Amino acid sequence: MLLGPPGAGKGTQAERLRAEFDLVHLATGDLLRAAVAAGTDLGREAKRFMDAGELVPDAVVVGMIRERLSAGGSASFLLDGFPRSVPQADALDGMLAELGMPLDAVVSIAVSREELVRRLAGRWICRRCGRSFHEVFSPYGGEPCPSGDGTEPCDLYQREDDRPETVSNRLAVYEEQTAPLIDYYRARGLLREVDGERTPDEVHDGIVAHIPASPAG
Numbered sequence: 314m315l316l317g318p319p320g321a322g323k324g325t326q327a328e329r330l331r332a333e334f335d336l337v338h339l340a341t342g343d344l345l346r347a348a349v350a351a352g353t354d355l356g357r358e359a360k361r362f363m364d365a366g367e368l369v370p371d372a373v374v375v376g377m378i379r380e381r382l383s384a385g386g387s388a389s390f391l392l393d394g395f396p397r398s399v400p401q402a403d404a405l406d407g408m409l410a411e412l413g414m415p416l417d418a419v420v421s422i423a424v425s426r427e428e429l430v431r432r433l434a435g436r437w438i439c440r441r442c443g444r445s446f447h448e449v450f451s452p453y454g455g456e457p458c459p460s461g462d463g464t465e466p467c468d469l470y471q472r473e474d475d476r477p478e479t480v481s482n483r484l485a486v487y488e489e490q491t492a493p494l495i496d497y498y499r500a501r502g503l504l505r506e507v508d509g510e511r512t513p514d515e516v517h518d519g520i521v522a523h524i525p526a527s528p529a530g
């Protein structure tokens with residue numbers, strides 16, 4: 314499980330870990346954005362909360378995760394952006410116990426508030442491959458999109474909830490509802506802490522040092 318505030322680099326790190334360790338990447342934010350884009354009832358309901366930078370109700374995200382964990386067979390999962398509240402963590406505990414799946418490690422990525430605001434403000438994401446870029450720190454170089462036909466470039470957009478007024482609410486919601494999970498998992502002996510203000514490679518190596526299994530292949 315990757316735990317950390319919005320802008321900590323969870324998505325960037327998750328993408329590398331997924332490929333390297335052959336994990337099924339479960340990102341509730343991505344699942345919700347897909348539901349919004351598809352215009353489902355769930356997507357319409359979730360969009361109001363997402364646009365305001367609030368958490369989508371626990372029952373909705375717990376249901377999405379439950380469905381995917383139980384359909385996953387013997388796969389290993391990487392949870393990214395879930396759980397985000399103590400009730401979600403309690404629900405996850407129950408699901409994992411039912412399914413007989415242990416939680417190996419919870420890696421908390423720490424980044425200061427000033428740095429998070431700087432990162433979220435210039436963030437651009439590709440609709441197709443999901444990679445994220447930054448106007449200043451990691452600009453898109455114009456190379457073909459890895460999920461395209463090999464010639465088309467990335468299709469970049471800025472998330473609506475990366476607007477400054479929404480960003481500050483997302484950070485407040487994180488502090489209030491999600492940060493308590495750091496102590497929650499520390500008390501269970503599962504918490505591993507990584508400094509998220511280093512380069513993406515260094516953060517990656519810090520995370521890998523805490524993952525029990527060896528890379529696939």
Ligand code: AMP
Nearest residue numbers: 341342362363367368369374394395397
């Ligand atoms: P993210 O892409 O992880 O930053 O998530 C984007 C938005 O989706 C959040 O600001 C929430 O509105 C919603 N969201 C994502 N994951 C969760 C979750 N576990 N619980 C509640 N809301 C979530």
